Amino acid sequence: MNCILIKNGRVIDPANNIDKICDLRIENGKIAELGNNLSDGGADVIDASGLLVTPGLIDMHVHLRDPGLEYKEDIISGTAAAAAGGVTSLACMPNTRPILDNLAVCRYIITKAQEQGTANVFPIGSITQGLKGEILSEMGELKEGGCVAFSDDGLPVTSSELMRRALEYSHTFDMPIISHAEDLSLVGNGVMNEGAVSTELGLSGIPWVAEDAMTARDIMLAELTGGHMHMAHVSTRGSVDLVRQAKARGIRVTCEAAPHHFTLTDEAVRGYNTNAKMNPPLRSQADVDAVRAGLADGTIDAIATDHAPHHFDEKNVEFAIALNGIVGLETMLPLTLKLVEDKVLELNRAIALMSYQPARVLSIDRGTLSPGAVADVVIIDPTLTWEVVPQKLHSKSKNTPFGGWIMKGGAVKTLLAGKVVFER
Amino acid sequence: MQFQHRHILGIKQFSAEELNFILETSASFKEINTRDIKKVPTLRGKTIINLFFEASTRTRTSFEIAGKRLSADTVNISGSSSSVVKGETLEDTARNIEAMHPNIIVMRHNASGAAAYLAERMGCSVINAGDGTHEHPSQALLDAFTIRQHKGKISGLKVAIVGDITHSRVVRSNIDCLNKLGAEVWISGPKTMLPPGIERLGCKVAANLTEALTEADVVMMLRIQHERQGKTLIPSLREYSRYFGLNDKNLKLAKPDAIVMHPGPMNRGVEISSVVADGPQNVILDQVENGVAVRMALLYLVSGGEKLAEN
Ligand SMILES: [Zn+2]
Ligand SMILES: [Zn+2]
Numbered sequence: 001m002n003c004i005l006i007k008n009g010r011v012i013d014p015a016n017n018i019d020k021i022c023d024l025r026i027e028n029g030k031i032a033e034l035g036n037n038l039s040d041g042g043a044d045v046i047d048a049s050g051l052l053v054t055p056g057l058i059d060m061h062v063h064l065r066d067p068g069l070e071y072k073e074d075i076i077s078g079t080a081a082a083a084a085g086g087v088t089s090l091a092c093m094p095n096t097r098p099i100l101d102n103l104a105v106c107r108y109i110i111t112k113a114q115e116q117g118t119a120n121v122f123p124i125g126s127i128t129q130g131l132k133g134e135i136l137s138e139m140g141e142l143k144e145g146g147c148v149a150f151s152d153d154g155l156p157v158t159s160s161e162l163m164r165r166a167l168e169y170s171h172t173f174d175m176p177i178i179s180h181a182e183d184l185s186l187v188g189n190g191v192m193n194e195g196a197v198s199t200e201l202g203l204s205g206i207p208w209v210a211e212d213a214m215t216a217r218d219i220m221l222a223e224l225t226g227g228h229m230h231m232a233h234v235s236t237r238g239s240v241d242l243v244r245q246a247k248a249r250g251i252r253v254t255c256e257a258a259p260h261h262f263t264l265t266d267e268a269v270r271g272y273n274t275n276a277k278m279n280p281p282l283r284s285q286a287d288v289d290a291v292r293a294g295l296a297d298g299t300i301d302a303i304a305t306d307h308a309p310h311h312f313d314e315k316n317v318e319f320a321i322a323l324n325g326i327v328g329l330e331t332m333l334p335l336t337l338k339l340v341e342d343k344v345l346e347l348n349r350a351i352a353l354m355s356y357q358p359a360r361v362l363s364i365d366r367g368t369l370s371p372g373a374v375a376d377v378v379i380i381d382p383t384l385t386w387e388v389v390p391q392k393l394h395s396k397s398k399n400t401p402f403g404g405w406i407m408k409g410g411a412v413k414t415l416l417a418g419k420v421v422f423e424r
Numbered sequence: 425m426q427f428q429h430r431h432i433l434g435i436k437q438f439s440a441e442e443l444n445f446i447l448e449t450s451a452s453f454k455e456i457n458t459r460d461i462k463k464v465p466t467l468r469g470k471t472i473i474n475l476f477f478e479a480s481t482r483t484r485t486s487f488e489i490a491g492k493r494l495s496a497d498t499v500n501i502s503g504s505s506s507s508v509v510k511g512e513t514l515e516d517t518a519r520n521i522e523a524m525h526p527n528i529i530v531m532r533h534n535a536s537g538a539a540a541y542l543a544e545r546m547g548c549s550v551i552n553a554g555d556g557t558h559e560h561p562s563q564a565l566l567d568a569f570t571i572r573q574h575k576g577k578i579s580g581l582k583v584a585i586v587g588d589i590t591h592s593r594v595v596r597s598n599i600d601c602l603n604k605l606g607a608e609v610w611i612s613g614p615k616t617m618l619p620p621g622i623e624r625l626g627c628k629v630a631a632n633l634t635e636a637l638t639e640a641d642v643v644m645m646l647r648i649q650h651e652r653q654g655k656t657l658i659p660s661l662r663e664y665s666r667y668f669g670l671n672d673k674n675l676k677l678a679k680p681d682a683i684v685m686h687p688g689p690m691n692r693g694v695e696i697s698s699v700v701a702d703g704p705q706n707v708i709l710d711q712v713e714n715g716v717a718v719r720m721a722l723l724y725l726v727s728g729g730e731k732l733a734e735n
Contacts, residue, residue, distance in 0.1 A: 196621025202536040202558030202596055205619070272537030317513055318535030320556070 003027050004418060005040045009048025009379060013055060014352035015368035024053055026375040029418035033371060046413065048379050054351045055367045056088025056376030056414065059329060060358040061153070061178075061232055061256060061304035064090075064121070067108060068097025073309040073396045075109065078329070079117035081307070081395040083422035085330040086411030088376035089120040089359070089366045090307075093153045094131070101126040101137040106145040118414075118421040120376070122148040122364055127166045127177060133158055136169055143173045148362045151178035153232055154279075156214055158184065163218065167227030176228040176254070176361065181214035181239065182280070191320050193266040193281040201269065203319060206281055212238035219246045222253050230361055231255035233306050235280040237290035244299040254361045255294075256304040259328060259335035260401065262291045268401055274315040274322035275401040278308070292344045295353065302358035305332050309397030327395045330388075334407035337382060341408070375418040384410045384424075427725045431543040431550045434559035435600040443568070443604055446721055450569050453724070454717035456493060466724055467496035470527040474500045475517075476553070477533045482688055483553050483563070486712070487530045490719035496527075514538060518545045528726060531555075536593075549726040557593050563687055564597035566718040568605060570711045571642055574683050579606030584636040584678070585627075586668060587646025587695055588617040588657070594646065594687050599627045612636035613646075613668060616657040633668055637677040644685040645670050645695045661694050671697040675705065683707045 004026040011034060012019050023038040024031070059082065065073040073081075082090050092109065094100030100109070106123050113121035125142035127150045129135045139150060150170055157163040157179070170177050187210045192198050194205025215231055219242055222229035234240055234255045246253045260278065265285050268276035276282055294300040308325025315322050336354060339345045345353070359367030366376055388405045390398035414422035425445045429437060438446070456464055472491040476484050484500065491498035503517065514533070521529060528549045531539055536556030543550040554560040571578055583602055589595050589611050599609050603626035611622065612630040623629055630636035637643060650661055658664045670684065684696075684706045692698045700706065 194620055196624045199590075199619035199621045200596070200625060202556050202593060204557075272540065313513070316515060318533070318541060319537050320535045 002029070002418065003041070003043035004046065004415070005038060005043040006046045006048050006053050006377070006379065009051050009053035011053045011369065012348050012351050013369040014348050015055070015356040016370055018369070019348050024369065024377070026377070026415070026418045029375050031369050031371050031373045031375050034369065046379065050381075051412065052380040052382055054378055054380060055355040055369055056378050056416065057086045057333065057354040058089045058358040058367050059087045059305050059307065059332065060091045060302055060362055061258070062090040062092050062307040062329065063095065063309065063325070064092040064109070065309055066096065066112070067105065071396070072311050075112045075121065076116050077394065077396045078307070078309075079113060079119035079121065081327065081329040081393065082119040083414045083416070084394045084411065086333050086378035086380060086414055087119060087329055088378065088414060088416050089122065089364065091122045091124050091148055091362060093124055093151060094126040095154045099126055099131050100124070101129050101131075103141055103145045106142060106147055110146050118416060120366065120416070122146070122362065124149045124151050124178065126150065127152045127157055128162065131155055133162060136162075136166060139170055139173055139175060143175055148364055149176045149178050149230065151180065151232065153178060153180045156180055156182045156184060160217060160221065164221050164225060167221055167225040167229060171225060171227040176230045178230045178232050179214070179218045180232050181211050181218055183210045183213045186210035186213065192269050192277065193283045195266060195284055197266045197269060201272065203269070208236040208238055208283065208287065211236045211280055212242065215239040215242050219243070219251060219253055222246070223251045226252065229253045233258045233261065233280055233304070234294070234300065235261040235283050235291065236287050240290045240294040240299055244294065244297070247299065254301040255299070256302040256358070257291045257295060257300045258304060258306045259332050260326060262288055262295065262339065263335050264288075264401060269319075272319040273401065274317070274319055275326060275399050275403070277319060277322050277324055278306070278326055279324040292339065295339065296344050300353070301361055303332065303336055303353045304358065305329055307395075309395050310399050311397060315399050326399050326401055327393060327397055329395065330393050331400065331402050331407065333380065333411060334409040337409035375415060377415040378411050379413040380409060381412045382409045384408070384412065386410055430726060432561055432722055432726060433539050433543060433550065433552045435561050435564050435597045435604070436559070438604070440604040443565070443601060446565055446718070446725065447569055447572060449725060450565070450714070450718045450721040453720040454714065456720070457713070457716055462493050463495060464493065465495045467491065467494040467727055470496045470727060471525070472496045472498045472528045472530060472723065473521055473524070473526040474498060475521065475529055475531045476500065476502045477531070478554070480532055480554065482712070483532065486715040487553060487719050490716050490723055493716070494720055494723055496723065514541060515545060518542050522546055522548070528723060551722055551726065554593050557591050557596075559597045560593040561597050562715070562719055562722055563594050564601040565722070566711055566715040567598055567644065567685060567687075568601050569714045569718055570685065570707055571683070573710065573714065574707055575641060578602060581607045581641040582610065582639055583607045583642040583644065584610045584612060584630070584640040585644045585646065586612045586633065586636060586670065588648055589613050589622060589646075590617050590619040591649070592646050596625065598644070599625045603627070610636045610640070614658055614664070633674060634677060637674055640678040640682050642683055642685060643670060643675065643678055647687065647689065648691060648695050665694050669695050669697065670700050672699045672703065675700055685711060688712070
């Protein structure tokens with residue numbers, strides 16, 4: 001029998017309201033028991049004194065770029081980055097080549113991840129075939145194939161009528177729709193947040209209302225249809241407010257926020273830093289504060305990275321033509337722990353936002369240390385300080401705005417179904 | 425004063441003292457342009473490449489003449505912008521040009537930040553001749569030079585800049601330059617052409633054209649490029665000229681001795697009426713003339729400036 005005993009760690013399992021120093025025993029890849037002074041009876045013992053023992057983190061918004069754009073990332077490098085970040089489960093977006101709108105691509109991803117990956121990969125199918133925004137994808141079959149949600153992420157569903165039908169249809173299969181909310185006509189040729197910084201730099205701006213307007217529409221469609229609408233990467237004061245009001249009215253809406261949106265403002269773009277170019281763009285301090293408030297009061301359900309790897313050449317160009325996105329899997333944990341240090345969040349809520357809660361949004365059986373659950377576990381050293389050196393990231397792409405930052409906190413051991421997949 | 429800058433990327437890099445120094449240096453070059461033989465050996469043997477990704481006959485010619493009058497070898501290269509035409513990146517272009525060992529590259533590019541991007545990768549000096557909607561330092565300097573020529577000073581003047589503020593690189597450089605030199609800069613235009621936070625650059629936003637023009641010492645009109653900016657910013661050129669155009673009537677709101685400027689090329693009858701464009705208050709051709717002197721000064725200063733004594 002394969003057996004691991006993690007001793008004397010501070011075990012945090014938000015799903016079961018546990019936060020105490022104790023031992024955790026893993027048997028045959030499953031959580032066996034939590035308790036004090038568990039006997040090591042032949043088990044491999046890991047001393048976790050002074051460390052946190054939590055469910056493996058879950059990142060519900062990742063671009064793995066595989067199949068089709070493997071020069072940016074593939075399932076092996078992407079899941080390696082995940083493991084290094086303490087992430088044991090991730091949901092990947094369908095904007096691959098070919099698009100994940102069919103069973104073949106879905107199976108390819110799941111199989112490759114199972115055979116060669118170091119994290120669980122849960123595919124997200126596209127809402128519309130070919131991400132064209134015209135015809136719904138075969139959601140029933142995709143669900144059967146293993147998809148956990150549907151999204152045209154990267155693009156909004158422009159047609160309100162089609163979004164309505166998507167919500168109705170996915171509701172039939174009890175699956176969430178993940179919306180990338182953006183009114184493209186308001187975005188125009190904008191390349192960063194519209195404000196004093198864009199004005200000064202002479203770059204076209206994207207107004208906050210481009211996100212808010214679409215968020216408002218999507219929430220109303222969720223109300224109309226009763227479908228589950230999940231708002232990806234909320235980044236504005238307005239959209240956090242809209243979700244807050246919608247939840248108060250009982251509308252079935254959930255949302256996520258990305259670490260960069262609660263850490264950085266559009267000031268990071270200065271110097272035409274293409275590693276600060278993303279969609280939605282980095283916003284103002286008021287927006288950052290609103291996202292933090294939304295995390296604190298429970299309006300925001302999950303922290304997700306929107307990990308978007310791009311090749312150096314795609315960023316090493318004039319700002320206006322650089323591709324959008326940053327890698328995030330390896331910096332999510334310390335950036336979230338910073339919120340604990342800043343007294344925005346309690347520690348166990350921070351862990352919940354990165355594990356149990358995204359699992360609930362996607363209805364996946366992860367994110368808990370309940371006995372019998374799959375032993376996806378991360379051991380975190382909250383005091384570990386480390387410098388972000390882009391070249392040392394496990395992701396194939398190095399596009400991070402946090403290069404050179406000193407981070408506090410990180411995974412020291414990541415266990416996937418009881419097997420160590422990352423060790424610092 | 426020792427000029428410390430290898431590149432001229434924007435007005436932002438200069439202190440008021442340095443701006444004044446550039447203007448002084450320009451004045452000493454202006455004289456050369458009025459001589460019969462308009463050539464000094466200052467930059468003999470130096471190679472200047474005018475790298476223009478965006479058409480601009482006016483600025484390119486001005487730089488070219490400036491270089492030639494300093495005896496430099498000037499070469500013009502025009503390219504299409506990488507955002508339009510796929511293929512060679514700006515970095516590739518930079519490397520290729522670097523291999524030709526120029527002393528100075530003068531670049532115009534449609535991407536904001538392109539000049540700084542190039543400067544980081546080049547061993548030679550880079551002069552920004554306009555990057556996207558970011559900066560156009562030589563234009564701002566020649567504007568300041570022209571204002572000083574006519575007003576004797578810059579400090580304390582009210583300068584009104586009117587037109588498409590959002591899409592103007594001239595505006596950003598001018599606000600910073602005139603602000604540092606002590607002028608009070610007012611901007612005006614339809615709300616669709618005023619970017620958020622512009623006042624943080626150091627200007628005042630006028631509620632309307634009347635407020636901008638009233639008691640102004642300098643009125644600077646910007647070119648409206650209706651066709652380039654899409655059709656959603658203003659309903660028509662006809663309406664624009666009626667509410668935001670400068671004519672002999674509303675010019676009376678300005679001080680009687682106010683000067684009228686335009687970075688060119690003008691749309692007569694749109695942002696400026698012909699009566700004003702050809703009227704006694706316009707200094708538009710002085711701007712063009714001064715442009716050569718200012719650009720000579722810039723080329724000279726980034727080259728180290730050591731040879732002026734020989735002239
Ligand atoms: Zn998105
Ligand atoms: Zn995304």
